[in-house]
Amino acid sequence: MVSSGADARGMIKRRAGVKLWLSAGWLAVVVLAALLAPWIAPKDPLMQDLFLGRMPPAWVAGAEPGYWLGTDSLGRDVFSRILHGARIALTVAVVAGGITCLVGATLGLMAGFLRGWVDVVISRLIDIWMAFPPVLFSILLVAVLGPGLHSIIIAIVVIDWTRFARVVRAEAMGQGAMDYVASAQVAGRGRLSTMLTEILPNVLPTIIVLLTLEMGIAVIVEAILSFVNLSISTDAPTWGGMIAEGRTSVHQAWWVLVFPLITLFLTVLAFSQLGEGLKDRFDPVLR
Amino acid sequence: MQLFRAVLLRLATTAVTLLGVAIIVFVVIRVVPGNPIAMMLPPGATDADVARLTAQYGFDKSIPHQFLIWAGGVLRGDFGLSITARQPVLDLVLGRLPATLELSVMALVMACLLGGVAALTGTRAREGAGEAAIDVANGMALSIPDFLWGLILVLLFGVLWPLFHISGRVTPSLELPFVTNFYLFESVLRLRFDLWADIVSHMFLPALALAIPLAAIIGQLLKQSLKETMHLDYVTLARTKGYGENHVILREALRNAILPTLTLVGVQFTFLIGGTVIIERLFSYEGLGNMAIDAVINRDLPLIQGIVILFAVIFTAVNLCVDLLYAVLNPRLRHG
């Protein structure tokens, strides 16, 4: 029975490896695109040329040379806008994802480990938060805060901190009941110190996995907000904005919708699979 | 007596939650800079007009005062007047509610069917290529949110192979003999299957977009539960009685494996309902979510409040139903 168990572990390890490398690979491409956009983008993403509106991609008859993926209704180069859109998407992913993680994980740790009235208050807050439809709440917040990158980031943090808080709280509660924690406290460690040095390292894998998930969610939220015209400004080359515009002209110029959609799809998928791959890697059973 | 206390406690926490939601949304939307009334009126409006309407809607009072007025009204069933539509918020909201409910329920049914089939097929084909394929499909469906699926469906079935409608609830030229706004339900009751078909062809894609992520969750969890159950002794005993694999999965394993899936589905259903906001927008579906987005863009404060509260009520009601359902279905809880 031992050998077939080892086979199963080997198979999962291989699949986790593939997932990790593929998703990390794509994300690396996106990061590069974002970093190098100003230099490698063939055209100015904001430059309009109404004579070149709705030009098809390069391999289709009637295309305008130099505009590899075609142009939108205002004659802007789709490819360049996608490259620049990556900057916005990644900024949102990293900053919003990171802050949400920090806020949510901290509150979750506190609630799960300190218990008492801290837990009661935070849990009640989580319940209230979960009663809000998340998309509507984010749209509301951005409308109130006004357009801009900062609004999107704040909106994501405010809405999604519960994702971290709930999971981290549960894990912290479980860890807090363990013997090694009791022995640390008997040895005279303060509660805060115990929380940071004993609980946190064990909860860290879960937090990291959730972080990758959150980054994917942040990108989507930005896209949705752009779609509803509440993101940065109507001119800025966000993937969501391009998708919104593409949706309206989908019958005449399918490429305006398709290419940013594919990019968004692959990026979100990559973040999610990265999380899955990391989760499999962190699973102590497989180590 | 035990049950009564539990119910009471549950109602109390629900009330606190709803109150919390009301306060938060109330405060948040009043933080907006500028006077919403001023934004609504045409540029030629006089200061007197602005002042009059501001007083009429109560925006000149302090925030806590406004809240008390509004809360008092709510307890009497009066949710105020919509600024954009000049109609009672409650009427507007209840008018759009059936559309969103029908869409959500249709999506739920689709998700259960798709997820159930995936789980059963995966169990039947377990430890083989079939299960691996289903796992891959599930993994992808899980990672991609409803918004993206909606866009993909718009592309595939709206443009490439136009089998379904991608806009609206019903073809505009049709005359509707309906009394309520439950179009789908009434069309069946009135035996108007031509209308029913038209409505379904409009609802199919948005419902599918909402359903896909939930179907993946159901498929994964149910399959896992089923596979674990298949090892249990009573399943083996059933085999010795002469039953084949299909019967054993459906009759013996399923009813035990389904319980943990049920509670998860309940929670996820609230997420699905939340997803209607953007999906309705994407498909121009005239439901609550679509109206909500317009309300936010137009700064229609009373309407925003009314919609958010309604969503919160729906969410808590769904959670309550799920807990009740679980208590009823679990024979151990019923008798133990």
Add this chain to the structure above:
Amino acid sequence: MSFLQVNGLKARLKGVGHPLLRDVSLSVAAGEVRGLVGESGAGKSMIGKAVLGILPRAVEISGGEILLDGADLQRLSARERRVRIGASCALIPQDPLTALNPSRRIAPQITDRLVDILGWNRARALSRARDLLAEVHIPDPDRVLRAYPHELSGGMRQRILIASAFAAEPKLIVADEPTTALDVTVQKQVLKLIAEMQARHGTALLFVTHDLGVVSKVCDRLTVLYGGMVVEDTDVRSFFAGPAHAYSRALLAATPKYTDPDASLTPVPEAVIRAVQAEVAAADRRVAHG
């Protein structure tokens, strides 16, 4: 004429090929009670599972035949095989706490085989269930039939499982260590019940157990297994008078004597174990070369 005839049965782990049953032959005649004894891992449970067609997914039959009433089970289609087994055999499982479906009431768990496999009508099946519960001395059978398993005690559940096994008047019942999971106080009662039912219905019984004491009370013949190989096959009387094989002798000597609680326990001597392991290895070599 044996109802069950197992000839040279070989079983192994799929893929790895590790042998689990080595050339096992035994027979159970109509109405006979045969004991299958051995220590844990000797393969006694595996034989019972092979006969009933419920081997674990990781195990495959690699040789030999199983004849049920003359029919070679391996030559039948999957469907024919399970219907034949379902109609003529039954299992008394080991753990009454896990062998009943917690979400179904007791009645359908007894009557389902009769209705679905044998085509009885529901009323007749229900009446049979009631009679069976009375046979196993369960008071208020109607209440029990309507109950869920978690409402009943372990001992009660084992009686129900015993009753259920006899429902279709099977020709052969495999009892897989039916008393192991029970309290000692209940074990004796259950054993008596099984013996009683077997005598009344005249069913052949393949009794899997590690307890020689049980064998002495219930069985007519017994087979001793070690490492998936038959070590001895004889009738109970001669066995307890003096077993032929060294391993069997050691096994008998190792059985605690409840009449003499102060006597120290005698484990099976190392030499005997090594000897019987050598026999197993020799058998494997014969298989590899022959």
